[in-house]
Amino acid sequence: VALPIAVDAMGGDRAPAEVLEGCRRARDTRGERVLLVGRPEVVQGQGFEAIEASETIAMDEDPAQAVRRKKDSSLVRAAEAVRDGRAAAMVSAGNTGAAMAAALFRFGRLKGVTRPAIATLIPVPGGRPTVLLDSGANAECQPEWLVQFARMGSCYARVRLAIEHPRVGLMSIGEEAGKGSPLVKTANELLDATPDLRFVGNVEGRDVMGHEVDVVVTDGFTGNVILKTLEGSVNFAMAEVRRRLAGLAGAEILEPLYAEVDPETYGGAMLLGVDGVCVISHGSSSARAIDNAITTARELVDLHVVDALRGPMHTDRAEPAGS
Amino acid sequence: VALPIAVDAMGGDRAPAEVLEGCRRARDTRGERVLLVGRPEVVQGQGFEAIEASETIAMDEDPAQAVRRKKDSSLVRAAEAVRDGRAAAMVSAGNTGAAMAAALFRFGRLKGVTRPAIATLIPVPGGRPTVLLDSGANAECQPEWLVQFARMGSCYARVRLAIEHPRVGLMSIGEEAGKGSPLVKTANELLDATPDLRFVGNVEGRDVMGHEVDVVVTDGFTGNVILKTLEGSVNFAMAEVRRRLAGLAGAEILEPLYAEVDPETYGGAMLLGVDGVCVISHGSSSARAIDNAITTARELVDLHVVDALRGPMHTDRAEPAGS
Numbered sequence: 001v002a003l004p005i006a007v008d009a010m011g012g013d014r015a016p017a018e019v020l021e022g023c024r025r026a027r028d029t030r031g032e033r034v035l036l037v038g039r040p041e042v043v044q045g046q047g048f049e050a051i052e053a054s055e056t057i058a059m060d061e062d063p064a065q066a067v068r069r070k071k072d073s074s075l076v077r078a079a080e081a082v083r084d085g086r087a088a089a090m091v092s093a094g095n096t097g098a099a100m101a102a103a104l105f106r107f108g109r110l111k112g113v114t115r116p117a118i119a120t121l122i123p124v125p126g127g128r129p130t131v132l133l134d135s136g137a138n139a140e141c142q143p144e145w146l147v148q149f150a151r152m153g154s155c156y157a158r159v160r161l162a163i164e165h166p167r168v169g170l171m172s173i174g175e176e177a178g179k180g181s182p183l184v185k186t187a188n189e190l191l192d193a194t195p196d197l198r199f200v201g202n203v204e205g206r207d208v209m210g211h212e213v214d215v216v217v218t219d220g221f222t223g224n225v226i227l228k229t230l231e232g233s234v235n236f237a238m239a240e241v242r243r244r245l246a247g248l249a250g251a252e253i254l255e256p257l258y259a260e261v262d263p264e265t266y267g268g269a270m271l272l273g274v275d276g277v278c279v280i281s282h283g284s285s286s287a288r289a290i291d292n293a294i295t296t297a298r299e300l301v302d303l304h305v306v307d308a309l310r311g312p313m314h315t316d317r318a319e320p321a322g323s
Numbered sequence: 324v325a326l327p328i329a330v331d332a333m334g335g336d337r338a339p340a341e342v343l344e345g346c347r348r349a350r351d352t353r354g355e356r357v358l359l360v361g362r363p364e365v366v367q368g369q370g371f372e373a374i375e376a377s378e379t380i381a382m383d384e385d386p387a388q389a390v391r392r393k394k395d396s397s398l399v400r401a402a403e404a405v406r407d408g409r410a411a412a413m414v415s416a417g418n419t420g421a422a423m424a425a426a427l428f429r430f431g432r433l434k435g436v437t438r439p440a441i442a443t444l445i446p447v448p449g450g451r452p453t454v455l456l457d458s459g460a461n462a463e464c465q466p467e468w469l470v471q472f473a474r475m476g477s478c479y480a481r482v483r484l485a486i487e488h489p490r491v492g493l494m495s496i497g498e499e500a501g502k503g504s505p506l507v508k509t510a511n512e513l514l515d516a517t518p519d520l521r522f523v524g525n526v527e528g529r530d531v532m533g534h535e536v537d538v539v540v541t542d543g544f545t546g547n548v549i550l551k552t553l554e555g556s557v558n559f560a561m562a563e564v565r566r567r568l569a570g571l572a573g574a575e576i577l578e579p580l581y582a583e584v585d586p587e588t589y590g591g592a593m594l595l596g597v598d599g600v601c602v603i604s605h606g607s608s609s610a611r612a613i614d615n616a617i618t619t620a621r622e623l624v625d626l627h628v629v630d631a632l633r634g635p636m637h638t639d640r641a642e643p644a645g646s
Contacts, residue, residue, distance in 0.1 A: 140504055173544055206552065209555050221496055224496040248576070250572075
């Protein structure tokens, strides 16, 4: 029997109701095995396996401090369930930084990884999604970390999206190698000197939702801004389209497109670089997003993504962990 | 008689053909007075006033160096025409950095401005556009510059968009003041201590195309990434909508929306902080974009935007120019 997916029942703006509903959908539609983690009154009597946790980490708490102090929080207990072999993966729509810290402290890092990064799939209508990383784990980055992100992202695209030699681009404000911030200029040189990557050079904002590149590497500040800009603009534009087409016969032909570009379709990003599967969902996740995040977590477990990452990260060229 | 708008006939990926066509439209539809600046064989015989310039600055040339060396380039001559009172404003779709350098060196800075910034209007369907700055002039910024950008952007929104007390937000990766890069954290404190601004705190990527804020302040790297991400995703999404609706009766009801969100609608961004009107158009500008950029330039002249900026920038609180 497959190990369950540990779900943080307390995480997210719409927890616990939407989280519970998402878990029910995963169970009822696919027979998914869920391990609920959270306050006793929330996790008991729901028909799921459960781990009780007396504490909750709020969305705006300081992540590292919260994880250190709240040892009986749902996030920490979920991470421990994975570490202890009671769950195959964890899913949380809670405080992103805290989810990351819990996974990092309890799972540990993969060899060769200085900092884990959040990898998000950006939907590209009519094509394969683009892997964007770091989409929010590290507001400030060193150029060497971006090379590690490139390696992890490339491996992730290969395993998850079945792209044999993923094209990796570095986010900048011009395609020329000499353009951008000092971080980008140095990272460009380092990436160019990394033979095991198919580095295609600098890319620009418009390439994230395009067909020219498979993996976009950037620091966590820029990546998070890109992600939220995309979500906001696409949601906004689609809402306007829907509003203006209201009542028009045949307009339902757009329903698949709305679903395709909806950020909830992928329902969660993977934290790459830790020794276990941690799927981080949007704070505003609905039941549908949670259900999709559980699907994602199961897929990542079945694809052995973490094992696949061990090879590429553990090379002579990679910076030793902890440096 | 109003002074003409100086247009760089050589600037942009589609120059000179589309630029000339844009100038013709401006003249023929609105009686606009255009002063063409460029190579003799391009600017002569077109029925416009003309300034001959023997040199051209390429899209990928080093901006400051090109402007220093190519004193007879169309960009430099266009900026000189404004400085010398032969034109009311300049418009270029050429090398952005060079257009900026030409304007900076020939017009000079406004008092209180350390670095000029590019202010772009982001279309918001069903609402007023958002002013985004810096959208590409300064890849690296000091926190104090962001305060200047906030002042300039606020003044610009007041004069151009007729918003009495514009709401100014600082781009970050979370609404809490303590979130973001060190640059953002310091800038947040400085902005909070600036009483003449209506600072609403940190905003996120999704707010750029939203109704909650009028001015979004950020460094030129992040701003440029946001701008191109928006352009790319909205264009991509709209193209998909159009493709999937092809042949559906009544689908033309979306035409106004396509036009509204098209980046070419505003046809150019203003360089704020120099002592003259400089409108910078997208490198890929079509005739329509050039025509709209000329409209924008005329509007900015008529609104006396540069004069309006003198007051807010020349305060005791503002950092002295050149510091």
